[in-house]
Amino acid sequence: MLLSTNSIVDSMPRKKATVLTDAELRIMQVLWQKNRATVREVTEALSAQTNLAYNTVLTTLGTLKRKGYVNSERIGRADVFQPLVTRHQAQSKALRNMVHRFFSGNASTLALNLVEEGHLDREQLVALLDEIKRREDGLPKG
Secondary structure: OOOOHHHHHHHOOOOOOOOOOHHHHHHHHHHHHHOOEEHHHHHHHHOOOOOOOHHHHHHHHHHHHHHOOEEEEEEOOEEEEEEOOOHHHHHHHHHHHHHHHHOOOOHHHHHHHHHHOOOOOHHHHHHHHHHHHHHHOOOOOO
């Protein structure tokens, strides 16, 4: 009996994603802003931009906890969640992942792409050149 490629792929365990999904990012943005929040508070904060159900937010917070992005503490009858990862740490992780996946681990290819595609304005280019100069001179990050 021959197995199709799809059945082999379907039976393989899925690699655990460590970067944030869009839904996880929206929840993390609430936690970074509030520093601590219950599931209800997160759900209410997100209600203006999206209509996520309480159980969806609860499940997503559980995923974030398993990924190491948040922890929780039981206070009374509610779990209070707080971020374990700063916004900057999450940005760095996502950027490393993107460089690895789309640019074969070559960050300079990403930087050149940003310049060539016109994604950086003059002020941003000057700041980038200043940072490169500081690094060449052995000075700490600016």
